[in-house]
Amino acid sequence: MKLLRFGPQGQEKPGLVDADGRIRSLEGKVADIAGDALSDAALAQLRAIDPKSLPLVEGNPRIGACVGSIGKMVCIGLNYADHAAEAGMPVPTEPVVFNKWTSAIVGPNDDIEIPRGSTKTDWEVELGVVIGKYAKNVNEANALDYVAGYCVINDVSEREWQIERGGQWDKGKGFDTFGPTGPWLVTxxxxxxxxxxxxxxxxxxxxxxxxxxxxxxFPVAKLVSYLSQCMSLQPGDVISTGTPPGVGMGIKPSPVFLKAGQTVRLGIQGLGEQQQKTRAAE
Known part of the structure; x- marks a missing residue:
């Protein structure tokens, strides 16, 4: 299934994408694409519904983040060897873990705000992993059993705040709008x-x-198992698994960064596409 949330920000409703690519409303079937609704049993109940029996959603509504009430977004850095090389950093021997504040999470086509004074706002296409059930100290062999599904994430990053201003990476990763998520949760x-x-x-x-x-x-199963050893993972938590090479910071001979008035498009095979406009933060 391709599950999604549609409607104005903060008022999103649950839905799914039918075989013809049209949005069908899941109102009355599930409160939200969140929490316990992501369990295997709950997803099986949704899968049993004939999409044609659900109301069509007319027009082109705004698409929200594909998961509601995300408790935490845990991100992995330098998870592609060629990206580590372009960043001038050694290949990690264990996953590099940081957080993206949930206030950064927006819909897949919402605007990206360039922070005040920023000259180093960057892009990162990443595979998102949505947790479906409580996970603590799980084995890598069955770690994927704890996954509800997958999505597209743009791990937008402000490199000066991330790298040059001391402290942890989190500062440069968590600005408002820096976590476009969706369009779909693909089970x-x-x-x-x-x-x-x-x-x-x-x-x-x-x-x-x-x-x-x-x-x-570090593949998805390794990441779920590893993270479950240092924190419990809850239904609806999201793991952003790292980016391949080609980020603006790594472009030679001169890095390229985002500025207001640009268009960013990104996607993952089978998981859909995002498109964002960039604008100056107020």
């Missing part, structure tokens, strides 16, 4: 191998990122 049964997905990102029509999850250093 686990439709993604048989999360380590075989192509992902890409364009800015103003120029292809900067063109990679594959095949080249991850």
């Amino acid at each position: 686990r049964d439709e993604v048989p191998d999360p380590q075989n997905l192509d992902l890409w990102l364009d800015v103003d029509g120029h292809r900067y990122q063109n990679g594959s999850t095949r080249t991850m250093i």
